Amino acid sequence: MNKLLGYISIKPNLTGAALDHEKSLDYRNIVIVQVLIISSALLLKDILAISGLDERISVVIRDTIFLTFSAVYVFWLWDHLRNLTQNNKLVIFIFILIMVAFGFSLIVVNPFFKAIPDENEQRPYLFFIHLMFFIVEATVIYHSIFDIFTGKKISEEKLWGSACIFLMIGLSFGSVYDLINITKPGAMGLNTAMGLDSYTYCICYSMTIIGGHDATVEAIPLIMNIGTLEAVWANLFVVLLVGRLLGQPDEEKAT
Numbered sequence: 001m002n003k004l005l006g007y008i009s010i011k012p013n014l015t016g017a018a019l020d021h022e023k024s025l026d027y028r029n030i031v032i033v034q035v036l037i038i039s040s041a042l043l044l045k046d047i048l049a050i051s052g053l054d055e056r057i058s059v060v061i062r063d064t065i066f067l068t069f070s071a072v073y074v075f076w077l078w079d080h081l082r083n084l085t086q087n088n089k090l091v092i093f094i095f096i097l098i099m100v101a102f103g104f105s106l107i108v109v110n111p112f113f114k115a116i117p118d119e120n121e122q123r124p125y126l127f128f129i130h131l132m133f134f135i136v137e138a139t140v141i142y143h144s145i146f147d148i149f150t151g152k153k154i155s156e157e158k159l160w161g162s163a164c165i166f167l168m169i170g171l172s173f174g175s176v177y178d179l180i181n182i183t184k185p186g187a188m189g190l191n192t193a194m195g196l197d198s199y200t201y202c203i204c205y206s207m208t209i210i211g212g213h214d215a216t217v218e219a220i221p222l223i224m225n226i227g228t229l230e231a232v233w234a235n236l237f238v239v240l241l242v243g244r245l246l247g248q249p250d251e252e253k254a255t
Contacts, residue, residue, distance in 0.1 A: 027160035063111035101132035174203035
């Protein structure tokens with residue numbers, strides 16, 4: 001038990017340059033997985049549709065790939081959080097949330113076997129899963145923003161961290177849209193199936209918003225208004241980041 005608690009606790013032995021290097025690797029790995037998740041949400045369904053594979057096989061392949069990327073992503077978020085905070089209770093709490101949400105995911109959105117095939121019965125579990133993932137992402141965003149905006153030196157770690165936060169904004173708002181769509185089916189303006197179909201579409205919508213493109217769906221006003229807030233928040237983050245880069249002391253730029 002003590003060994004398990006030691007593994008899922010903060011990393012007390014990393015300091016200084018070693019800690020910065022660890023953070024840089026974490027940010028970079030998270031960005032890579034974020035790109036894979038977003039790309040699979042945007043492209044994978046259509047690529048498999050034109051490949052000539054049986055529809056059922058295509059769904060299994062798509063869901064397996066997407067769930068694998070998502071599982072790796074959430075684990076890396078938690079592992080990175082261990083470098084961002086000294087709050088051991090928070091780290092353990094987030095780990096428990098992830099394990100519970102992962103357990104529900106295996107039951108509800110398992111591509112090989114669905115223990116609860118009825119969509120209406122799935123909705124409470126799906127709501128819980130996405131709420132837990134949103135809590136994890138929001139927690140990491142908060143601590144990551146604090147991390148990259150502290151200190152004077154602009155390092156590789158902070159540049160990777162900026163990309164990570166920007167993409168995480170899109171993914172976390174995708175969870176918010178799906179929470180609304182689960183609560184009120186059809187809120188996104190399309191009759192998508194609950195589960196990964198709905199979630200991948202919400203990610204596509206969210207990335208459209210922060211990408212500066214016009215969303216073409218007829219979503220309910222609440223989602224449209226949240227989309228406006230997302231666009232403002234994403235642009236505000238970019239503005240603050242640019243100000244952070246331009247606001248370095250002259251002597252620091254010279255070095």
